[in-house]
Amino acid sequence: MAGGVIVVDRVGKHYRRGMPVLTDIDLELAPGLPTVISGGNGSGKSTLLRIVAGVLAPSRGRVLGRGRSVGYLPSPFPAELRLSAIAYLRHLAAVRGLPRARATEYAQGVLARLGFAGDAGEPIRTLSKGNMHKVGLAQALLPTSGLVVLDEPWSGLDFAAQRVLDELITELAAEGRCVLITDHVGHALRG
Numbered sequence: 001m002a003g004g005v006i007v008v009d010r011v012g013k014h015y016r017r018g019m020p021v022l023t024d025i026d027l028e029l030a031p032g033l034p035t036v037i038s039g040g041n042g043s044g045k046s047t048l049l050r051i052v053a054g055v056l057a058p059s060r061g062r063v064l065g066r067g068r069s070v071g072y073l074p075s076p077f078p079a080e081l082r083l084s085a086i087a088y089l090r091h092l093a094a095v096r097g098l099p100r101a102r103a104t105e106y107a108q109g110v111l112a113r114l115g116f117a118g119d120a121g122e123p124i125r126t127l128s129k130g131n132m133h134k135v136g137l138a139q140a141l142l143p144t145s146g147l148v149v150l151d152e153p154w155s156g157l158d159f160a161a162q163r164v165l166d167e168l169i170t171e172l173a174a175e176g177r178c179v180l181i182t183d184h185v186g187h188a189l190r191g
Contacts, residue, residue: 004065005030006052006147006178011061013047021047025061027116030148034179045182046075046151052180053149067146069096075151075182078134081124085111085135086138088124089142096144103142110138114161130156141168148172150181 008027014020021044029035029052037045050056052063053072081088086107093103111120114134118127124135133156140148150169154162172179 004146006066007064008048008052008181009062009064011048011051011058011063013051013056015074020059021105022051022058027052029147029178029180031176031178032173034173034181036181036183038183047153049149049182050074053147069145070163071140071142071145073136073140073150073153075155077132079125079132080130083124084122085116085120085124085127085131088135089139092139093142093144096133096142098142098144106182107138110141111135113164113168115158115164130158130161133157134161135147136166137168141172143175145177147178147180150179152182 006029008025008029011022011025011027012020013022025048029034031159037048042186047056049072051058052066053070054063054066055072055074072116083091086104089107090100090103093107094100098106108120111134114137116131116134124132127135137150137153140150153169157167169179169181
């Protein structure tokens with residue numbers, strides 16, 4: 001699903017009486033062109049992504065053109081989910097309006113490409129950290145959103161899965177989707 005330009009307009013965030021985390025951030029996310037935000041830990045990258053994804057409200061400013069459905073991979077991915085990987089992916093696909101058969105096919109395809117090693121019928125909380133991360137990526141990449149927001153998506157992936165993720169991001173861009181990514185280790189610059 002292709003989307004239009006998404007505009008981050010003078011976004012700022014502060015928590016109670018503390019110092020500002022973000023101040024007057026302006027950003028334009030163009031369909032088909034992944035945007036990578038880099039910076040050290042504690043620089044506000046994840047806060048900005050949560051705001052762009054609609055998970056967190058800004059203290060000031062606004063995000064325009066986001067749409068109703070956003071593919072979002074938080075960092076870290078929630079580890080205590082009782083659903084199986086495949087049930088979780090089917091559920092999120094249904095919430096986003098994707099038919100069950102298409103959701104299952106898509107989820108299994110992405111998990112296989114990323115090298116998911118294990119039983120997708122097992123509860124997510126019993127999976128390895130790497131497999132949990134792959135489930136998180138699969139749900140964020142469901143083809144139901146014009147905006148995909150990935151927080152440190154290469155973290156915890158082996159080299160082969162990192163290369164596949166690079167391919168998947170290229171495919172998202174080719175579909176005309178807006179992609180926003182954080183990267184504190186410089187993977188995007190190597191890719």
